[in-house]
Amino acid sequence: MITWLLLAIMVVTTVLGDVLQSHEMKRTGAQRADARGLLVLIRIIGQRAYLILAIVCMAISFFAFMALLQRAPMSFAVPASAATVILETILAKTVLRERVSPQRWTGAFLVAIGVFLLAR
Amino acid sequence: MPAAEEALTSVSLDAGHRKPSRTQVLLLVVAVITLNSFGNLLLTWGLRHVPEHLGLNPAGYVEVMANPFTAAGIAMLILWMLTRMTLMSWADLSFVLPVTAAGYMTATLLGCFVLHEAVSIDRWAGSALILIGAVLVGLTTKKHDTSTPERVSAS
Numbered sequence: 449m450i451t452w453l454l455l456a457i458m459v460v461t462t463v464l465g466d467v468l469q470s471h472e473m474k475r476t477g478a479q480r481a482d483a484r485g486l487l488v489l490i491r492i493i494g495q496r497a498y499l500i501l502a503i504v505c506m507a508i509s510f511f512a513f514m515a516l517l518q519r520a521p522m523s524f525a526v527p528a529s530a531a532t533v534i535l536e537t538i539l540a541k542t543v544l545r546e547r548v549s550p551q552r553w554t555g556a557f558l559v560a561i562g563v564f565l566l567a568r
Numbered sequence: 569m570p571a572a573e574e575a576l577t578s579v580s581l582d583a584g585h586r587k588p589s590r591t592q593v594l595l596l597v598v599a600v601i602t603l604n605s606f607g608n609l610l611l612t613w614g615l616r617h618v619p620e621h622l623g624l625n626p627a628g629y630v631e632v633m634a635n636p637f638t639a640a641g642i643a644m645l646i647l648w649m650l651t652r653m654t655l656m657s658w659a660d661l662s663f664v665l666p667v668t669a670a671g672y673m674t675a676t677l678l679g680c681f682v683l684h685e686a687v688s689i690d691r692w693a694g695s696a697l698i699l700i701g702a703v704l705v706g707l708t709t710k711k712h713d714t715s716t717p718e719r720v721s722a723s
Binding site: 466467469470473474476477478479480481485486489490493499503506510511514517518521524533536537540544546551552554555556557558559560561562563564565 | 587588592596599611612615629632645649650651652653654656657658660661662664665669679683685686690691693694695696697698699700701702703704
């Protein structure tokens, strides 16, 4: 029971964190992928409340993941978090206003079947 | 158009920075996958040496982080978070998701061959479907970004 509760906490906080990150990082424009860029990124994080909230979500997700890893094998704990793909696809359409094609829904459905198989 | 190139066209770039090449995107993708997979591996390795289950007591988590393997895993995952955020500034969420899914398959492989965990046929099939489904989602990447990029520089 507690394994599934930890999994649920991890999924919800991961989805919220990713959507907030995507929304904010699109607004900043392309950042550099070097040491200087990472320093700039840290400064940006300090200036944006949504990015800070996203990191708080990731931290909660991380600690739930650590506790989950002690109760389930890594080969279950990590792939099971793929449920986030489905929820993030739904939120990408409704919140980020992305167009979700039938091919994308098919992909999300395949992920759902994959998660079901992992839980068996 | 390949997904990486298509993803590049789906974001408006900051005028102060060069447009990343396809090679740069792929290198960053490899970095994100590697940091995530090996960060999780080190984290799991460290947690295996903690006898008690983690509960709601924060002291237990502090003790776990003192383990060198766990600390190295956490450091790699922090770097993974920053590089993934950079990738999100280059491409939209529907491109970044399949990258994460590729990490799931890597995690299953590492769990099987490095940690010697028993992985059933169902879990192999599940991991494979997750990978196929996530890649399928990534191949549909279009321009969806409705927000207006702001100028952000190092100065």
